[in-house]
Amino acid sequence: MRAEHLRQALSCRGVRRQTVTVRWSVGAKLAAVTVVIVVVVTGLVTLEIAGRERETLQRSKAASASVTSDLLAVSLVAPVDFADQDAIELELSHLSANRDVLWGAVFVPGATVATATMRRADAAGVPIAAPETPNGGRWTDRSVELARPIVRADGKHLGTVVIAFDLAPELAAFAESRRRLLSRSLLVAAVTAALLVIASRRQIVRPILRLRDAASRIERGERDVRVELESSDELGTLGRVFDQMSGAIVERETRLAEATSNLRELFDHMRQGILVFGPDGVIEPTASRQAAALFGDVAGRSIRDVLYPSADTNGVELQAFDEWMRLAFEVPADAWTEVGSLAPPGVRLGRRHVNLEFEPIEKDGRTAKLMLLALDATDVHRLEEAVRVQEEEHARRIRAMRRLVAGGGQVFVAFLSGARERLARCRALLGESNDPLAAATLEEVLRHAHTVKGEASAFDLAPVVEAAHAFEDEVVKLRARSTEAPRVLSAVDRARWLGRIDDVANALDRARELFVEASPIGPSILDQITVHRADLERLHALTSGLEATELGSVAGRLTARPFGETCALLVDKVPTWAGTLGKSARLEVEGREELVPRALASVLPGVLGHLVRNAVVHGLEVEAERTQANKPGVGVVYARCVVRGDDVEIEVEDDGRGIDLPELGRRSGRTVIDPNALLSGGLSSAGETTHLAGRGIGLSAVRSSLSTVGYTVSLDSEPGQGTCVVVRRAPPPAT
Amino acid sequence: MSISKIPTSKGRILVIDDSEVLLSRVKSALGAAGYDVIATTQTVGTARHLQGCDLVVVDFHMPGFDGKSVLGSLRGAMRGGTDAPPLFYLYTNDESATRDWSHHGFDGVFTRKGDDRALVEQVDAAFRMRRMRALANRTK
Numbered sequence: 102m103r104a105e106h107l108r109q110a111l112s113c114r115g116v117r118r119q120t121v122t123v124r125w126s127v128g129a130k131l132a133a134v135t136v137v138i139v140v141v142v143t144g145l146v147t148l149e150i151a152g153r154e155r156e157t158l159q160r161s162k163a164a165s166a167s168v169t170s171d172l173l174a175v176s177l178v179a180p181v182d183f184a185d186q187d188a189i190e191l192e193l194s195h196l197s198a199n200r201d202v203l204w205g206a207v208f209v210p211g212a213t214v215a216t217a218t219m220r221r222a223d224a225a226g227v228p229i230a231a232p233e234t235p236n237g238g239r240w241t242d243r244s245v246e247l248a249r250p251i252v253r254a255d256g257k258h259l260g261t262v263v264i265a266f267d268l269a270p271e272l273a274a275f276a277e278s279r280r281r282l283l284s285r286s287l288l289v290a291a292v293t294a295a296l297l298v299i300a301s302r303r304q305i306v307r308p309i310l311r312l313r314d315a316a317s318r319i320e321r322g323e324r325d326v327r328v329e330l331e332s333s334d335e336l337g338t339l340g341r342v343f344d345q346m347s348g349a350i351v352e353r354e355t356r357l358a359e360a361t362s363n364l365r366e367l368f369d370h371m372r373q374g375i376l377v378f379g380p381d382g383v384i385e386p387t388a389s390r391q392a393a394a395l396f397g398d399v400a401g402r403s404i405r406d407v408l409y410p411s412a413d414t415n416g417v418e419l420q421a422f423d424e425w426m427r428l429a430f431e432v433p434a435d436a437w438t439e440v441g442s443l444a445p446p447g448v449r450l451g452r453r454h455v456n457l458e459f460e461p462i463e464k465d466g467r468t469a470k471l472m473l474l475a476l477d478a479t480d481v482h483r484l485e486e487a488v489r490v491q492e493e494e495h496a497r498r499i500r501a502m503r504r505l506v507a508g509g510g511q512v513f514v515a516f517l518s519g520a521r522e523r524l525a526r527c528r529a530l531l532g533e534s535n536d537p538l539a540a541a542t543l544e545e546v547l548r549h550a551h552t553v554k555g556e557a558s559a560f561d562l563a564p565v566v567e568a569a570h571a572f573e574d575e576v577v578k579l580r581a582r583s584t585e586a587p588r589v590l591s592a593v594d595r596a597r598w599l600g601r602i603d604d605v606a607n608a609l610d611r612a613r614e615l616f617v618e619a620s621p622i623g624p625s626i627l628d629q630i631t632v633h634r635a636d637l638e639r640l641h642a643l644t645s646g647l648e649a650t651e652l653g654s655v656a657g658r659l660t661a662r663p664f665g666e667t668c669a670l671l672v673d674k675v676p677t678w679a680g681t682l683g684k685s686a687r688l689e690v691e692g693r694e695e696l697v698p699r700a701l702a703s704v705l706p707g708v709l710g711h712l713v714r715n716a717v718v719h720g721l722e723v724e725a726e727r728t729q730a731n732k733p734g735v736g737v738v739y740a741r742c743v744v745r746g747d748d749v750e751i752e753v754e755d756d757g758r759g760i761d762l763p764e765l766g767r768r769s770g771r772t773v774i775d776p777n778a779l780l781s782g783g784l785s786s787a788g789e790t791t792h793l794a795g796r797g798i799g800l801s802a803v804r805s806s807l808s809t810v811g812y813t814v815s816l817d818s819e820p821g822q823g824t825c826v827v828v829r830r831a832p833p834p835a836t
Numbered sequence: 837m838s839i840s841k842i843p844t845s846k847g848r849i850l851v852i853d854d855s856e857v858l859l860s861r862v863k864s865a866l867g868a869a870g871y872d873v874i875a876t877t878q879t880v881g882t883a884r885h886l887q888g889c890d891l892v893v894v895d896f897h898m899p900g901f902d903g904k905s906v907l908g909s910l911r912g913a914m915r916g917g918t919d920a921p922p923l924f925y926l927y928t929n930d931e932s933a934t935r936d937w938s939h940h941g942f943d944g945v946f947t948r949k950g951d952d953r954a955l956v957e958q959v960d961a962a963f964r965m966r967r968m969r970a971l972a973n974r975t976k
Contacts, residue, residue: 417925417944421961424968432975439971443964449957489868 131305132298139293143286151279158271159245162201163238166247166266169199174249174262177207181251181259186217193219196264203244203265204229207251210258227265235261244268308336312343324351373474377462378404380430385470395455395475404473408448408457421445429471434463447478454482498561499619510616510626516556517613517627520565523549524602524609531598537589538579547576553605557612565608572601621672622663625694632659641699662702664742664749665693671713675738678717685735686721688713692742697749700810701828705751708814711803712753712826713738720757720824730821732756751828760818776816776824780804800826845872847963850885852876852906853895853927858950862893865952866959879906883913889922891962893946896928903928904940911941923962927955 125133173192180188189207196205196219203224206215213231220227232248233239235258239246244265251259308330315328326347330340368375374392376399378384384407386400393399396407405426409419422445429440447456456478462470527546531538538546554569575598579590590598613627620626637660647653668690679686697705721727721736728734741752760776780800804814813831818824849871853859859875866873874885886892892910896903903926914921926937926945937945944962948954 417946417958417965418961420944421965421968424965428968428972432971436971436975443968443971445961445964449954 131301132294135297135301136290136294139290139297140287143290144283147279147282147286150282151275154278155271155275158275159240159268162266162268162271163245163247166201166245166264167238169196169202169266170247170249170262170264173205173264174251177251177262178253178259181207181209181216182253189217190219193217197221201266201270203227203267205262205264207260207262208232209260215263216260221267224265224267229263229265232261232263243272304332304334305336308332308340312340315343315347319347319350324354373458373476375472375474376404377470377472379470380426382426392473392475395450395453395477408445410450418445418448429459429461430468432468434461434466434468437461437468453477453479455479498615510620510629513560513616514627514629516560517609517616520553520556520609521606523553524606527602528599531590531595540580543576543580547573547580550576550605557608560612562608562612565605565612568601568604568608572598572605575601621665621669621690621693623665623694625663625665657698658696660699661696662699663693664695664697664740664751665690667697667702667705667709668693668740671709671740675713675717678714679721679736682718682723684717684721684723686717687735687737689737689739690741691739692744692749695742695744695749697742697751701749701751701807701812704806704810704812708803708806708828709740709751709753711800713740715800715826716753716755716757716824720755720759722758726758730758745829748830752825753828754823754825756823759820759822759824760816761820776818779816780814846870847890848872848874848888849891849893849959850874850876850882850889850922851893851927852879852882853893855895858895861952862955865956869956869960871959879909882906883910886910886914886922890920890966891959892922892924893927893959894924894942896926896930896933903933903942907941923966925962 173196176192177189179185180192193205193207196202200221202219203221204227205219206229207217208214208231209216215229215231218229220229227244232246235248235250237248239248244267246263246265248261248263250261253259308328311328311330315326318326327344328340329344330337332340369390371389371391374389374395376384376388376392376396382404384399384402384404388399399407405419405422409416409422413419425440425443425445428443429437432440441459441461444459445457447454449455454477456476458474458476460472460474461468462472527549530542530546550569550573554566554573557565557569575594579594617624617626622629640656641660644650644653644656648657668688672688672690675686675688716738717736721738722730722732724734727736737756739752739754741754743750743752760779762776765779780803800814800816807814807828808831811831812828814826814828816824816826846869849866851859851862851866851873853862853875854877856877859877863873863875874889876882876885894903894906907924910924923943924941926933926940926942927949928934928945929947929949933940934945934947944965946955946958946962948958
């Protein structure tokens, strides 16, 4: 009960029973084993030797006892034969002189009680038993009992004499001998063990301890550790192998350190910041220098907090990232391509924009970790933004110019011309000398600058306005110095003023270039004037039949229209048409300033509309198909006007798939070997009818329309390369 | 954007807001980012635009009605519905609306209203989440 109580009490106090493990050193173990072995061996040897000594002592005792017994047996023959009790006892009494005899007795045959006995004084209590055989011996712990027959000369057995010889002296001598042997053996064992312990300590334990210490030093990171055992035994060999191993470790560590250093160098010099994190989002300690520059100290931080430091939990970007993290570590690694495409492509950290790229580190078919490669793309984004703004500004100006062109480009041309004249006048007024400027001169310069600025504002030409305003400011400042005295313009001021005028002129040049770019008829827009259509019609009628004369030629040019005018709307239409069909396309206009004769110009908008639309619908492939055919993703349709002698040829060419004549034949149910068969109508290269094409009447209508004004159309197509449609004047009828 | 950069549409978005100016900017920003955008100030008849629409962006405070009622009417018009219903996102700077978007029945909220670039980034994230959910369903 008490023990149980104590156990429970200990258990309640949290005391745990501890197993004490005694650590034996190799030396102690060797010593213990040695002592045990030596003691055991010594003991066995001692016992063996003692046993043999005892046997020898007993044998010699038995021999002497046997002689005594034999003599007594002979001397007893007569007394026993004559049953002379006194003589018998006398003979027995002689035994008392022998100190080795414990007792002696004579037995007649068949008797169990001795006829006569003799006992030593200290053997009074020792029992005397009849012998089992008349001639033999029996050993007891204390004595040896020898029986000898008493035999008459004629061989008659008269009785048996038994003498018990005391073994005490022999046993004492044996015990002394054994004790001496044992003590000496133990001494030898102790000395042997001590010698063995000393030897083992020197030869085994110390080298092993040196090896252990060396291994510990290597474990602690020490380099070039040597044990340098000089013995030639197995431990010496082990020591040399250890030293070689230590050297190899040093060499390998050196190489590894160099490789690590090189990698680190590479790692740190990459433009991308690199860091690694696991499914818990915790960033590992190893991150590149660039990562630290981008995100600060990231080791141990959450990737979520690093990428979205100020995002609230409602933020859709943070939600998307959280979902993506779960998905990235859940799905099998072979689904990474799709998972990777769903990663956030970038984050904004304050004013910086960082592009992100994630790479998986796989283990057992799963994404075990993710490596983030982060690139500071702030400058790129800023540049893209600047380009975008510039493009938007350019587009805005182009739109403004197109409105200007549509609303009467000649006004703008007149402005350009007038502004240039005003600037030239300003330069002339400033002159080349440093003469004082008259107030009137200054006022005139100011008026020109102000007028240019005002007119430029009307045309929404911000750069011209700014440049004119800067020039105007200069003039106003000089005028403000004094209202009376003539103003002197220093050489420096004059040069600066002329520079301002040049700025305005340059801004005007850029506006002119933009105007020409926005114009469907190119530079010809600068040379156009507005006339009444009715006057042209009248002129055309008056010069009818005079085409071969110069007058007819001039009248023809006056009534002709620039080719670009016809294509103006198509430039915007082509991307739209293509977009509705899942394609990408643009229209390139060449020869937009070339003049198209009046008759052809009257039908050309419709004709070009058909041809360009056909090219987009039938000719151009979708982006994927074009990419597969090693073509740019955006298809191109060319509309060209080429001057041929006194006339022009119109070409509409695309870089699409060309006309598939076998397919065309299959659909029409007849053999088609010439693409011009499409001009006859009823054939369409489109698979289905849409609002854009497919009825097979487009080219037929084109041919019909052109024929009314004396022109013809032909097709040329190269499979895989594209199709070209050419409009040219019909040959004169054969006479 | 130049013609040579015509992208294939990344998705169709319906934007409902009472501000023409904001719609114009949103349309321009999302269009430049490659989205096909339908922008409207009207709520009547808007449901016809839902067909093929991937995302609906709704302003919260509009004269006479709020984003919640617009959402209700659009969801009502979808009943019997489409295979892949669009996501409905609130677009607001209103703190309480931002906090309670889920309570109002929206799939999420776009904040930082007025920052066009932030809107594009948020719309991109919403589309990514839509694709992630589809991928997660496939891999289950």
